[in-house]
Amino acid sequence: DAMVIQNPRYQVTQFGKPVTLSCSQTLNHNVMYWYQQKSSQAPKLLFHYYDKDFNNEADTPDNFQSRRPNTSFCFLDIRSPGLGDAAMYLCATSRDRGAQNTEAFFGQGTRLTVV
Amino acid sequence: KNQVEQSPQSLIILEGKNCTLQCNYTVSPFSNLRWYKQDTGRGPVSLTIMTFSENTKSNGRYTATLDADTKQSSLHITASQLSDSASYICVVVREGGGNKLTFGTGTQLKVEL
Numbered sequence: 001d002a003m004v005i006q007n008p009r010y011q012v013t014q015f016g017k018p019v020t021l022s023c024s025q026t027l028n029h030n031v032m033y034w035y036q037q038k039s040s041q042a043p044k045l046l047f048h049y050y051d052k053d054f055n056n057e058a059d060t061p062d063n064f065q066s067r068r069p070n071t072s073f074c075f076l077d078i079r080s081p082g083l084g085d086a087a088m089y090l091c092a093t094s095r096d097r098g099a100q101n102t103e104a105f106f107g108q109g110t111r112l113t114v115v
Numbered sequence: 116k117n118q119v120e121q122s123p124q125s126l127i128i129l130e131g132k133n134c135t136l137q138c139n140y141t142v143s144p145f146s147n148l149r150w151y152k153q154d155t156g157r158g159p160v161s162l163t164i165m166t167f168s169e170n171t172k173s174n175g176r177y178t179a180t181l182d183a184d185t186k187q188s189s190l191h192i193t194a195s196q197l198s199d200s201a202s203y204i205c206v207v208v209r210e211g212g213g214n215k216l217t218f219g220t221g222t223q224l225k226v227e228l
Contacts, residue, residue, distance in 0.1 A: 004158075042119075042204070042218035043159075090158050097215075104149075104216060106158035 003027050006091050006107035013081050013114055021076040021110045023091030031097045032074040033104070034066060035090040043090055049074060050097055078112075086114045117142040119207050119219035127225045132195055136222045138188040138205030146210040150179050150190045153202045153221065162190070162203075195226045 005024045013019040023032065031050050035043035047056045049068045063085070065077040078085055091107040119140045128134050140148070147166045151159035163172045163179040165188070171180045176199075178191045192199055202221040209215065 006158075040220070042220045043216075045215065088156075092158075103161060103164065106151075106160070109156070109158045111156065 004091055004093055004105050004107035006089075006110050008110060009108060010111045011113070013078075013112065015083065015114055016080045019078050019081055019112070021078075021089050021091075021112070023074045023076070023107055024072050025074075025093045025105075026072070027093055027095070027105065028071060029093035029095050029105075030071075031094045032068060033092040033094075034064075034074070034076050035092065036085075037088040037090055037109070039087075046076070048097075081112070081114045083114050086112055088112075117207075117209060117217050119205055119217050121203075121205050121219040121222050123222060124220075125223040125225070127227060128195055130195060130197055130226050130228055133191065133193050134195060134224065136190045136192075136203050136205075136224070138190070138219055140186050140188070140205070140207045140217070140219075142207040142209050142217050144210040145183060145186075146208040148179075148181055148188050149206040149208070149216075150177070150188075151204045151206060153204055155201070159204055192224075195224075197226050197228070200224060200226045 007022045033048040034046045037043040046060045068074045088109045090109045092104045094102045094104045096102050122137045149164045150162040153159040162177050165181045167183050176193045181188045202223050204221040205219040206216045
């Protein structure tokens with residue numbers, strides 16, 4: 001059974017048109033992460049939530065925002081997508097963030113295409 | 116700088132053969148090392164997690180080793196299957212880093228008939 005669910009799997013958006021990607025989890029984990037993965041590259045952490053506490057990475061563009069209305073859901077908002085934002089967006093969760101062996105569970109990803 | 120480097124970048128093997136993938140890291144202080152399998156167009160799936168005190172860990176046909184002194188890890192795949200074709204990513208977690216994952220760029224494995 002899927003534990004981290006991302007919707008949609010594929011998203012096509014127009015240049016400059018706001019788009020929202022969705023992630024939900026059934027694990028009741030405290031931490032939710034958003035990663036951007038471009039072709040043949042390692043995933044890059046954009047930000048994460050520890051419960052309601054938002055933690056932005058220093059090099060994440062302002063164009064990327066996130067919301068976590070409750071434990072189960074987390075959204076990635078791209079305010080004005082550019083061609084360079086086309087990528088796979090991965091959501092992940094973990095029970096905690098400080099302990100060793102805290103497993104991270106990834107969703108299937110959303111492939112974003114900007115036209 | 117905290118980095119994770121993997122080799123080879125890509126690998127092609129015949130079905131039924133074994134292979135070993137390498138991972139070197141400079142992440143410090145070290146907390147744990149993970150190997151993930153990522154199928155094309157999918158999210159990564161965890162294979163193994165090893166802490167400082169663990170030298171080897173197996174998950175079916177996958178066996179990971181860790182040498183924390185030399186900061187090296189390997190993933191050995193036994194009796195490869197076509198379904199093993201994927202990217203294998205080494206990930207290192209820094210102690211006190213808030214479980215932040217440092218990813219390698221992966222080894223792209225293709226298993227052929």
